[in-house]
Amino acid sequence: MDIDFGSKLEDFRAEVGAFLDEAPTPAIREAGRKLTSVFAPFEQCMEWHQILHKKGWAAPSWPKEYGGTGWSVEQRYIFAEEYRKRDLPPLLPQSLGMVGPLLIDLGTEEQKEKYLPGILGGLDFWAQGYSEPNSGSDLASLSCRADADGDDYIINGSKIWTTYAHHANRMFMLVRTDNSGKKQQGITFLLLDRVDYEGMEIRPIVGLDGSPEQCEVFFDNVRVPQSGRVGEENDGWTVAKHLLKHERGGSAASPTLKRGLERVREAAKSTPSGFGSMMVDDPVFQRDMGELEADIASYEHFEKLAVSGHPMANDPSFPSMNKTMNSELVQRVSVMITRVTGTEAIPFQNEALRVGANVEPLGTDLDLVAMPYYLNSRATTIYAGSNEVQRDLIARTVGREG
Amino acid sequence: MDFTFTDEQQMLRDSVSGFLTKNYDFDQRNEIVRSDTGWSRDIWRQFAELGLLGLPFPENQGGFGGGATETVAIAEPFGAHLLAEPYIACISLGGAAVAAAGNSDWLEKVMNGDAIAAFAYEEGRGTADPIQVTMQATPTDEGFILTGEKRMVLAGGEADILVVAAELDDELGLFLVDPSADGLSVTSYPTMDGRRAANIRFEAVLANSIMEKPGEAIRTLLDNAILAICAESVGAMGALMKQTAEYAGTRKQFGVSIGSFQVVAHRMADMKIAYNKARATLLYSAALIEAGEATQKDIAILKGQTGKLGREIGEAAIQTHGGVGMTDELSVSHYHKRILANDALLGSSEYHLRKVGTLS
Ligand SMILES: Cc1cc2nc3c(=O)[nH]c(=O)nc-3n(C[C@H](O)[C@H](O)[C@H](O)COP(=O)(O)OP(=O)(O)OC[C@H]3O[C@@H](n4cnc5c(N)ncnc54)[C@H](O)[C@@H]3O)c2cc1C
16 A cells, blocks of 8 residues: 655646646636536637647546656546646547547557547547437437448438537447347447538537537438448447446546535635524534535545556446446535525526626626536436446446455 | 315316416427516416416405415416416515505505516525525615615516515514615526526615514515425426326336336335425425414425425436436426425525424
8 A cells, every 4th residue: 555646746736737827718717617517618628628738738548659648647636636626627528538549449540540630639529429319228229320332321310419519520429230130239330520411410409507518410311431430340339338438437536526515615604504604614514515525535535546556446347336426426516516505596697607708697606607517417327327227237246346 | 184175275276277288388388488578477467367366365455365275276286387477476475575564555456467576585595584684774864775685586677566675673674665766776687497586786775664573474474485485396396206207107218118127116106205295294384374383393394395305306307307307398307497496495495404403
C-alpha cells in the first residue's frame, strides 16, 4: 500500500491550475457554470476542446502515440480535480471517449488516419446511433437495416435518443445486416463520414428540461460506403461490446460529485433552514450532507483503487458497478441542489440558461441550473444501460469474486 | 367515520373531471401553456359558470360554502389534468385572503372571474411559516408603506389586486396593493410546471391594510391552500401511476412486456403503495380540517408525505418509461414537475417532515 501521490505532483497541479485559469474564454466558463447535463453546450464545448488540444491535453486517457498526454493515473486524477473545481465544461464523450478509443483498438489504418485527427482535435463531432424505438435495453434486437450493394450499404430504418445528432457531422452506428441467426449475430458497426446523406433526416427531441438534446434519425435508402465498417460484417456486436467498456467507466467522476456538494454547501451558508439557523448549521441538513459526502468518498476510493490497478477493477462487473454508483450519486447530488435552492428553482429560465443570453437570471447561478440539472440527471440511470440492467449483470457475478 | 365523498361531492368531482376531459386534454393544455398569457381566460370564465370560483367561500359572502372535501374533490382532477389556470393562486390563496379579510368588493370580482387576486407571501427559498415573513409595513399619515421583495407570487404578473402579507407590530397583517402602484416592479415568468408567477419588488409602496391582528386566520388560509396543493399533487400521482402501469404493460423489450420483469413489477407495486398512502393521508386530513381538528402537526404530515411520496412516484414513473420518460412530449415529466413545484411551495417535504418531528 502506498497512498503517496508524489511530491512532484504539486508542481503538476500548479501547472494545470495555471493553464485552466487562463486558457478558457469567458463564453467557455459561462458554458461550464450553466452546465445542466453531462453534455455541455455544444459550441463552447468544441471551442474548449480545440484549445485543450493545442495544449496537448484533450485526451489524457489516450495512448501517447495517438496524442494522449502520457500522464500517470495520479496526474490524470489531478487534472480532473482541477478541471471540475473551475466548473469547466466537460468534453463530449462520444468522440473522445467512445469512437476514438474504439478506432485506436479496432480501426483499420485508413480509418485511423482519416478520423483520429478530427476526433482528437475537436474538429468533428460523432453521434452515437445505437438505440431504436423498439430496441433500447434490448439493443441486440435492433432492426435498422443495411443491405450490401456493390461497395456500399443501403440503410433503412431509424434511430432514436441520438444525443447531439443535430450538432454532429459524423456518426457511428449499429445496423442489421443479417436476420437468420441469433439477434446478436447479424449486427454490423458502421462509421458514417457525414450525416447529410441524401435520405437522412435528423429531428431534435425536446427534453423534459425544455431543451433539445437527443434526436431521432431517419434513414430512407441512404447509401454509404462499406469502407466505414469497423470489424467484419455481422460482427458488430463484438465491436459494440468492446466500446461499451469505454462508455461505462474508467474515468474520474468523483471530482464532479465533490464539486456539486461544494456548491451546495456554499449556497447553504445563506439559506435559512426554517428552524432558526442557516442550512449549513442545521443538524438535519448536516446529517444528510454527511451521508452523501461519505458515499461520494467511498466512490472516490473505489475509483482511485481502480485507476491504481487494484484487482477490484478486474471484476467483470466493475464497469456496471461503477456506472450504477456514479449515476445514482449524480442524482442524489442533483436532489441536494434543488433542496438548497428551494422555490428559487421553480421559475423556468431557459432563455437565461443559454450561453451569451441577454437575460439576467432571477437568482444565483445555482438557482438557474438546479431544476434543469435535476431533471436532466434522471437520464443517468436510464442511458448507457439502465441501472436495472446493470444490476442484472452485477448479480450474475456475485459469489464469483476472488 | 366515513371518508368517502357524498353523492353531491362525487357529482362535483365527476363534473370537473368530465369538463376537463372534454376541454383540457394534454394537447389542449399544452397549447394553453404555450400561449402568451399561459392560461386560458375562456376556461376561467367557464369555471366561474360552473361555480368553481365561488366554491370554497362562505355562503354569507356569496360563495357556495364548500369545505375541505369539496376542495379535494376538484383539486385532484386539476392535478390529473395539469391545470395551468391560477385556481390555487387566485382562489385558494388570493381569494381566500380577501375573503378572510372580509373584503366583499374584491371577493365578488374574484368569484365572478372578473379579477385575479394574487397572494404575495413567499420571500424566497420557501417561506414555510408565517413567522418567517420579514417584510415590514410602516404606518404613515397616508396609509401603510411596504418595502422589500416577494418572490414566486403565483399569478403575480396578471393580478388585478395583490394581497400582501407583511409584519405590523410583530404580527402579520394583510395589505391590498394595486399592481400599478408607484414603487412596484413586477418580473413575471413561467414556472417549470407550466404556471405563471412573479417576483415583485416594493420600494415604499402605498398599501391599504385589510387585516390587522389576524390571529389564526392566516394560518388557516395557508392550511387550506396546502390541502388544495396536496390534492392537486395526489391527482397528478394517480395519473402517473395509471399511465406507468399502462406503459409497463405494453412496452416490450426482450420479447416480453417490461412489466413482467420483477424489478419493474415491484417498482409499480411501490408506486401503488405510495399513492395509497398519500391519498389516505389526503382524505383523512381533509376530514380533520373540515372538523376543525387539524393540528399544525397534521398539516405538516400532509405536506411532508405528499412531497416525499410524490417525488418517489414521479421518479419511478420516469425511470420505468426509459428514454420517452425524459421527453417534453409525454405528460409523465410534466406531472413530476407539477409535483416538485408543489412540494417547494409553502415549505418543502424536508421542512415539514422535520417539523413533524419537532411537534409533540
Ligand atoms: C439522455 C439520454 C441520452 C441518450 N443518448 C443516446 C445516444 O447518444 N445514442 C444512443 O444510441 N442511445 C442513447 N440513449 C438511449 C439509451 O441508451 C436508452 O434509453 C436505454 O438503452 C434504455 O432504453 P429505452 O429508453 O428504450 O428503455 P426500455 O429499454 O424500454 O426500458 C424501460 C424500463 O424498463 C426497464 N427494463 C428494460 N429491460 C429490463 C430488464 N431486462 N430487466 C429489468 N428492467 C428492464 C429499464 O430499466 C427501464 O426502467 C440515450 C438516452 C437518454 C435518456
